[in-house]
Amino acid sequence: xxxxxxxxxxxxxxxxxxxxxxxxxxxxxxxxxxxxxxxxxxxxxxxxxxxxxxxxxxxxxxxxxxxxxxxxxxxxxxxxxxxxxxxxxxxxxxxxxxxxxxx
Amino acid sequence: xxxxxxxxxxxxxxxxxxxxxxxxxxxxxxxxxxxxxxxxxxxxxxxxxxxxxxxxxxxxxxxxxxxxxxxxxxxxxxxxxxxxxxxxxxxxxxxxxxxxxxxxxxxxxxxxxxxxxxxxxxxxxxxxxxxxxxxxxxxxxxxxxxxxxxxxxxxxxx
Numbered sequence: 001x002x003x004x005x006x007x008x009x010x011x012x013x014x015x016x017x018x019x020x021x022x023x024x025x026x027x028x029x030x031x032x033x034x035x036x037x038x039x040x041x042x043x044x045x046x047x048x049x050x051x052x053x054x055x056x057x058x059x060x061x062x063x064x065x066x067x068x069x070x071x072x073x074x075x076x077x078x079x080x081x082x083x084x085x086x087x088x089x090x091x092x093x094x095x096x097x098x099x100x101x102x103x
Numbered sequence: 104x105x106x107x108x109x110x111x112x113x114x115x116x117x118x119x120x121x122x123x124x125x126x127x128x129x130x131x132x133x134x135x136x137x138x139x140x141x142x143x144x145x146x147x148x149x150x151x152x153x154x155x156x157x158x159x160x161x162x163x164x165x166x167x168x169x170x171x172x173x174x175x176x177x178x179x180x181x182x183x184x185x186x187x188x189x190x191x192x193x194x195x196x197x198x199x200x201x202x203x204x205x206x207x208x209x210x211x212x213x214x215x216x217x218x219x220x221x222x223x224x225x226x227x228x229x230x231x232x233x234x235x236x237x238x239x240x241x242x243x244x245x246x247x248x249x250x251x252x253x254x255x256x257x258x259x260x261x
Contacts, residue, residue, distance in 0.1 A: 015220055019148045019224075021133060030173075030206060030229075056216065057210055057214070057219055059212070059214075059215075060141060060211065060212045060214075062207055063198040063207070063211035064209075066225075066227055069225060070182075070225055070226050071223075071225050072222070072224030073219065073223060074220045075220060076219070076220065
């Protein structure tokens with residue numbers, strides 16, 4: 001299951017601002033469905049933001065990050081046209097990836 | 104004397120190529136290993152245990168700007184922002200966000216390489232009205248800032 005990511009990277013002065021919106025249920029594993037059966041935990045555990053091939057941020061997430069997670073980071077440098085990628089993996093082996101260019 | 108293999112690569116040349124390839128293959132995994140997931144802190148069910156798993160007792164630091172809503176109508180989606188002024192607190196390499204009353208207080212932890220601004224925006228679940236903590240690690244020492252957020256609808260339902 002690969003999830004798509006809405007991602008935007010914008011140069012603001014010396015820094016590049018990245019905003020990413022991922023689609024993911026982020027289930028804690030503590031909720032029950034209508035039949036009373038527990039809903040298994042399903043959440044993003046690792047997320048990384050890359051400028052070209054260079055990681056500019058790596059996040060480790062627990063189930064307490066909200067569903068359809070939003071992430072905003074800023075890094076120095078980056079030129080218009082450079083590639084910025086956001087990648088994630090979840091606790092069930094799912095992955096997601098999104099790519100954009102800085103503008 | 105040099106042993107020559109069939110394709111004309113000397114033993115020494117072969118060894119050199121193996122070494123270069125080895126480094127190239129090992130590099131990405133080293134990058135990931137350097138920023139290992141803080142499993143113990145994620146597993147902790149009490150705030151103090153989670154903080155202890157992150158490092159030595161954090162000191163309050165005014166250089167950490169931690170923004171959360173005073174009142175969150177929906178605890179399932181609470182926007183937070185952590186910003187550290189590098190002039191006030193330099194060399195921050197990690198930022199963690201903890202929610203005191205959540206089943207597992209550690210919500211997220213971020214590794215920040217040099218060159219990246221210490222600026223993180225995300226949204227977390229907050230089970231009930233409680234204090235949120237932003238913990239920054241700089242030069243091996245932990246610093247923190249806290250904010251209380253009132254929750255009118257808990258974050259467990261959705």
